[in-house]
Amino acid sequence: MNSLKQLAGQTVIYGVSSILGRLLNYLLVPLHVYIFTDPGEYGVVGELYAWVSLLIVLLMYGLETAFFRYNELNENKNTVFGTAFISILVTSALFITAAFIFLEPIAEVMKYESNPEYIKWFSIIIVMDVLSTIPFARLRSQNRAKRFALIKIAGIISNVLLNLFFLLFCPWLLQYPEYSYLITWFYDPSIGIGYIFLANLFSSLITFLLLIPVIHFRDIQFRFSLWKEMVSYAFPLLIFGLAGIINETMDRILIKNLSEPATAMAQVGIYSACYKISIMMTIFIQAFKYAAEPFFFSKAKDADAKDTYSQVMTYFVATCSLIFLAIMLYMDIVKHFVSAAYQEGLGVVPILLLANLFLGIFFNLSVWYKITGQTRFGAYISIFGATTTLILNYMLIPKMGYMGAAWTTLICYAAMMVLSYLLSQKYYFIKYNFKKVFGYLFLALGIYYGSTFIPEIEKTTNLAINTVLLLIYISILFLIERKSIGKIIQDKQEINTEN
Numbered sequence: 001m002n003s004l005k006q007l008a009g010q011t012v013i014y015g016v017s018s019i020l021g022r023l024l025n026y027l028l029v030p031l032h033v034y035i036f037t038d039p040g041e042y043g044v045v046g047e048l049y050a051w052v053s054l055l056i057v058l059l060m061y062g063l064e065t066a067f068f069r070y071n072e073l074n075e076n077k078n079t080v081f082g083t084a085f086i087s088i089l090v091t092s093a094l095f096i097t098a099a100f101i102f103l104e105p106i107a108e109v110m111k112y113e114s115n116p117e118y119i120k121w122f123s124i125i126i127v128m129d130v131l132s133t134i135p136f137a138r139l140r141s142q143n144r145a146k147r148f149a150l151i152k153i154a155g156i157i158s159n160v161l162l163n164l165f166f167l168l169f170c171p172w173l174l175q176y177p178e179y180s181y182l183i184t185w186f187y188d189p190s191i192g193i194g195y196i197f198l199a200n201l202f203s204s205l206i207t208f209l210l211l212i213p214v215i216h217f218r219d220i221q222f223r224f225s226l227w228k229e230m231v232s233y234a235f236p237l238l239i240f241g242l243a244g245i246i247n248e249t250m251d252r253i254l255i256k257n258l259s260e261p262a263t264a265m266a267q268v269g270i271y272s273a274c275y276k277i278s279i280m281m282t283i284f285i286q287a288f289k290y291a292a293e294p295f296f297f298s299k300a301k302d303a304d305a306k307d308t309y310s311q312v313m314t315y316f317v318a319t320c321s322l323i324f325l326a327i328m329l330y331m332d333i334v335k336h337f338v339s340a341a342y343q344e345g346l347g348v349v350p351i352l353l354l355a356n357l358f359l360g361i362f363f364n365l366s367v368w369y370k371i372t373g374q375t376r377f378g379a380y381i382s383i384f385g386a387t388t389t390l391i392l393n394y395m396l397i398p399k400m401g402y403m404g405a406a407w408t409t410l411i412c413y414a415a416m417m418v419l420s421y422l423l424s425q426k427y428y429f430i431k432y433n434f435k436k437v438f439g440y441l442f443l444a445l446g447i448y449y450g451s452t453f454i455p456e457i458e459k460t461t462n463l464a465i466n467t468v469l470l471l472i473y474i475s476i477l478f479l480i481e482r483k484s485i486g487k488i489i490q491d492k493q494e495i496n497t498e499n
Helices: 002-035 039-060 063-073 077-101 103-109 117-141 145-173 177-184 194-215 224-258 264-299 305-329 331-337 340-345 348-365 367-371 376-400 402-427 434-451 459-498
Strands: none
Touching: 002 039, 002 145, 002 264, 002 331, 039 077, 039 117, 039 224, 039 264, 039 340, 063 077, 063 117, 063 224, 063 264, 077 103, 077 117, 077 224, 103 117, 117 145, 117 194, 117 264, 145 177, 145 194, 224 264, 224 376, 224 402, 264 305, 264 331, 264 340, 264 348, 264 367, 264 402, 305 331, 305 348, 305 434, 305 459, 331 459, 348 367, 348 402, 348 434, 367 376, 367 402, 376 402, 434 459
16 A cells, blocks of 8 residues: 555656646647637647657657666666666767758658758757656656656746747737837747747757756766667567557548548648547546556565556556546536637547547556566557557548547557457466456446436536536545545554654
């Protein structure tokens, strides 16, 4: 229970930065879609950030997880950190050099001939974010969650403020000729949506600068023999990561290329905007992953490790099911985060929420091949998922548009979850409490499905009814888990008494 309480506490701290960051960035969505009312224009944002996610995984090549593993196995932490960081520094330098040299051909292939600067800006964003990953991992491995959160929040707030500055303040100031000279020397209205990217670039740079004290350049060491071990361990994770990012982001790229040319970018824009409504599920999963990965490795040697992993799975699914239900029951409010031009895509939200829940379960299940060092299985599963994603998207997007992409995501993550479970029971058996896991999930789905039969009366009345339904679900969770909750509270009181 103390271990679970520690994990919960770490998740809350990481969650503050993740939740605040995702929430603030989420609040930028209405700003963007109400300013850029053409979904096709916003589709540029969705597509380019899909490429960013793909390239970040490629340039990390699994070294973040390798860092956690070898950081636990080696006493010389500086050598582990230095080996990982210098490796990524070298490959990032090669990447940005190539991007700048071949800027024009890349822009032409991506159909951004008129805006090659986008490629330049995103190359810098990618490198800054990649170089920040290992220093952030060092903070996580040292359980310095507060420092981690503060730096994350600083970068996030700077991004939000820069968005407000470029997209709201500067256009407003241009209306007053007597003051506009203050910004006309650097602000160009024709850049338009490009200011979203510039804001991101500056905030990524600020984040990296704040991480420099964490790096300790004088103390870091590189050891080639260790690097070979880490890369050997990480290579399957690179395949795993690439396949995973294909599952997560390739749909936006494929929607652009498989839909009717006249509506393709609008489809990408609508899908990208509505995808972000499922953000609360993603926020929790991301916060959980930040805390859980080092936690899983640190618990691996304990006698009760498997029981702990099983309990974590139960509480994880219960929480995600609650998030799913809360978002869907309050959709009448949530939908206003996107403008009317984008709301036709709201049908993807429950599908994507459930898909992300399955992805979170898959992450929990992945503990078996990471702990046992059999990371090749993670690669196999992800390759299977990526193949499924590509095949189904090619089949469904031309027929169903972005709805085909949403269903593909759900089917893919569900299949990966099942396959990972079957393999885990053979190589690292964990007795999960499926009675509770599926009970909580199906209860949430049942309440949501039942709510769809409630007739539209008046918005306030419907919201009140949905609130009662949500409270019923929470009450059932509490009644079932009250003994566990009581045990955690009791342990906390005993620890406080001892201190």
